[in-house]
Amino acid sequence: MTKQNSKSITIRDVAQAAGVSVATVSRYINQTGQIAEETRVRVQKAMDEMKYVPSISARNLATNRTNTIGLLLTEIMGEFFTPMLEGIEKVTSTADYNLLISTSSRPQHGSHLAMGPKNTDGLLVFLDSISSSEIANLYQANFPVVLIYQSPPGGMKIPCVTIENKAASRRIVDHLIEVHNRKRIVFLRGPEDNEDSYWRENGWQQSLIAHNLQPDPALISQGDYNREVARNSIKKMLAEGIPFDAIFSGDDEGAFGVYAALKEAGLRIPEDVSVVGFDDQLLSSYLNPSLTTIHAPTREVGQEAAHQLIQLIRTGSAEPLTLLPTELIIRDSCGCHHS
Amino acid sequence: MTKQNSKSITIRDVAQAAGVSVATVSRYINQTGQIAEETRVRVQKAMDEMKYVPSISARNLATNRTNTIGLLLTEIMGEFFTPMLEGIEKVTSTADYNLLISTSSRPQHGSHLAMGPKNTDGLLVFLDSISSSEIANLYQANFPVVLIYQSPPGGMKIPCVTIENKAASRRIVDHLIEVHNRKRIVFLRGPEDNEDSYWRENGWQQSLIAHNLQPDPALISQGDYNREVARNSIKKMLAEGIPFDAIFSGDDEGAFGVYAALKEAGLRIPEDVSVVGFDDQLLSSYLNPSLTTIHAPTREVGQEAAHQLIQLIRTGSAEPLTLLPTELIIRDSCGCHHS
């Protein structure tokens, strides 16, 4: 075992060196209570000389706070996830919170969730990383939680931050129909029960109806927010001879798979098939042709969620629902800018 | 303030309910020491009924361990970073360690580094996220540290995990020369003092020399592992009329910028200019043309680093240097597979 600071210096050592009580040192460090100027100097000097670093564990135990925020995920998902993490990290670190990340609950002897009131001050819960009943437990314990990309189950009043899906989806499908005269537009669904996907499909449907086009169930297929799944879905539709002239993939990730499937089939984008996505990942503008999509402000979602959680921790209340605006990004894959 | 568990249940409550001492409950939870079967049952039952969750802070204070690993970064960098984080997270969570992430040191009253012996059991230090003197401090305190993509400064024996750069770089340049008959090959450097970039440049140079081509300083330019910087560098070279027929970008990120610059100039890849990179990011295979590059096993780097750190924490020693192999990935941008 590596010995860690065999004789770590404590607040007691500092107090002694400065000729004051530990209470005074504590007050100085935490800037709580008045302290004579002369005393401050002595304490600071002692701390500097001894290179004192407070014990977080002891502080946590004494205050019943942890100063850390937990982030719960199912997995760290590639491109999509990174900007969100950046946003979260930026806000939490600025507010002097530690960020604890956990992708899977790791039940231990006598524990239930890897994170909770005992080791965090509040939780950021991404999508369905934990079950509704676990959310309910936290909720009942009045423990600060903010949901990301997921609205609270069954009537719980848990703050949630997510993005506007439906109107944007409707707009992108409108574009396909009105500008590019597409009539048979495939919708590639996300994973089952995914809220975003639900609203995106809803937007797709409304657009069709508004243009007197009948939503054809045969044009709805599984994309799962996954390249390979999307790719196979399109291959299958092609093999089955289902006719279509455009594809609205529930997310960009799926659109990448669509590109592959279409390419393999010798179909051209956008001449033969218009393709549009949702998310506006980094990659999307680099595709050939560049992908027309809807920009989801993922980074801002992360920031906003962290903000709300910190506010919830500090004041006891937060915005019930934060709906971040999305934006239509017209590029080449729909048929625009195309000679 | 949100009240957290106003009356949180403790080990004392469990002990009382089970009719044993707290010592026994502690032993049971930690599986240290023998306990009568009958007693175990009673304790477990009490824990279940009360939904007991141990206080991490108290445990940490008592044991002087934190069970968390700190990850120090300069920033969370896009695509490149994600796989590494995945690798790290996987290993740490499997070994039941918490992962604490910090991108910037946030000096507080009386503290020096956001992470250290007081709140972590060991540190994963990525690139130059902290200064050499801080590394030296940790080293002298015999605190477990593993360096990622960076060798230890001045003779310190700190374990390091990184990738093979030079031989792979030499190989990719060889390929450009031998297979595609390129003669004026640009090298786009990474950020100043970046070790990887140094060795990649070294490989580039050796390949040229081995083929009797004089390394031309005019062909070395700044890429900074950054799209825009790389793009501007190439635009500048083009404007200055410096002739070249291939570009070896120090990393894929820069190669993306190269694509943009070449495209703007009306130059074709690979017909007019071969382009190759280093890293093999997710995006690279999706570019048009797909990017010939060197695969850096970033995910494995993360895993391996976490492994080494945990070993270091537990046994007191680890592999001094772990050099992960890289692999040449031939795609289209060099000129292969091109009719």
Add this chain to the structure above:
DNA sequence: CTGAAAGCGCTTACAG
């Protein structure tokens, strides 16, 4: 403005 002391919830020799 400062100090003595209790308490936060665990772990761990030390006895038995």
Add this chain to the structure above:
DNA sequence: CTGAAAGCGCTTACAG
């Protein structure tokens, strides 16, 4: 196999 008790390093009423 089990318990009593000290100790981990802080914070925070309570007095003064």
